[in-house]
Amino acid sequence: MKALTWQKKGKITCESVPDPVILDGHDAIIKVTACAICGSDLHLMDGFMPTMQCGDILGHETMGEVVEVGKENTRLSVGDRIVVPFTISCGACRQCKWGNWSCCERTNPNGHQQAETFGYPLAGLFGYSHITGGFAGGQAEYLRVPHADIGPIIVPPELDDEKVLFLSDIFPTGYQAAEYCDITPEAEKTIAVWGCGPVGQMAIRSCFLLGAKRVIAIDEVPERLAMARAGGAETLDFRDRNIQQTLMEMTQGLGPDAVIEAVGMEAHGADTMMQKIGSAVLSATTLERPFALNQAILGCRPGGIVSMPGVYAGGLGPVMIGALMNKGLTLRTGQTNVQKYLQPLLERIRKGEIDPSFVISHRTTSLEDGPDLYRKFRDKKDNCTKVVFYPHGNAI
Known part of the structure; x- marks a missing residue:
């Protein structure tokens, strides 16, 4: 599949990488229908976030169609359309039960490394360095979603991707x-x-x-x-x-x-x-x-x-x-406790109280455009306020 990858400070490229596979029974694989560049992705591009490695797949604002589910995931079905929170949370640890989803104690496999910096491990994040878990990001054609029976929200068919995509991060944030x-x-x-x-x-x-x-x-x-x-x-x-x-x-x-x-x-x-x-x-x-x-x-x-x-x-x-x-x-x-806000904010969108797509300035159906759009977004060129990709060519 195609994906946007971090190569080194200041260099983002579109590469062919292996397709994701189910690694845990609670996983899901989605066909990414829409994804975006977040302002915090620019911190990665500019080299401010430690533990990035050459070839890391970027992106944490993602949604798509479920194409495969793990055998223990009874919540999602193939064909479901979901928005994926940028925080990966287990739903069972004390922090998740307290509603502090971004402080999940269990989802960062590199939590010991993160604890050296922050004192404690925190939730894993998509596409945001190895100190936050080394999870592949969603600026790609497909994405593996760990704990997919806990985090994502199923969205109704009457709401198009652009209205709900930003439930993944910037609207709840x-x-x-x-x-x-x-x-x-x-x-x-x-x-x-x-x-x-x-x-x-x-x-x-x-x-x-x-x-x-x-x-x-x-x-x-x-x-x-x-x-x-x-x-x-x-x-x-x-x-x-x-x-x-x-x-x-x-x-x-x-x-x-x-x-x-x-x-x-x-x-x-x-x-x-x-x-x-x-x-x-x-x-x-x-x-x-x-x-x-x-x-x-x-x-x-x-x-x-x-x-x-x-x-x-x-x-x-x-x-x-x-x-x-x-x-x-x-x-x-704090990082956003996205899961707390998904349903209430989806209802605000459904009722017409807000349409978060107002922020989009650039749309493309090709991930190959990614490196140039990263630069435009960072340098604030071409009136670029928000970039959305449609990796499978279904831009609206």
């Missing part, structure tokens, strides 16, 4: 980030969102779904800012304004009640001279850059919430921990 802000219609909260990429866009709309009164979105890419405005947000271009000063002006000195940092480890930008010097220094090191996180911590009102769906992997440049502590902020983080 944005929704969880918004939910962490403790939004209710009665609270009339103002939320500031750093980063208007796909997760930021989902977070913006999720804030409004939950009842936020006002959302202020911060980015520098014109098409992303325009998309945020189309979703109801007020927008700020961080290149043109001092963000902290402007937020204070926009909120009559009160500040946002909660902030969402949807940028992650490759953030750019700074307001002060010292931040600009730090940006230049960190850009030349392997340390991850917390500029968006620091702006979010500074911008949040005292006693507020910092919600952090942006991905980080290891060492981080200086974080404004003093501001976080002295302002009494609550920091909420």
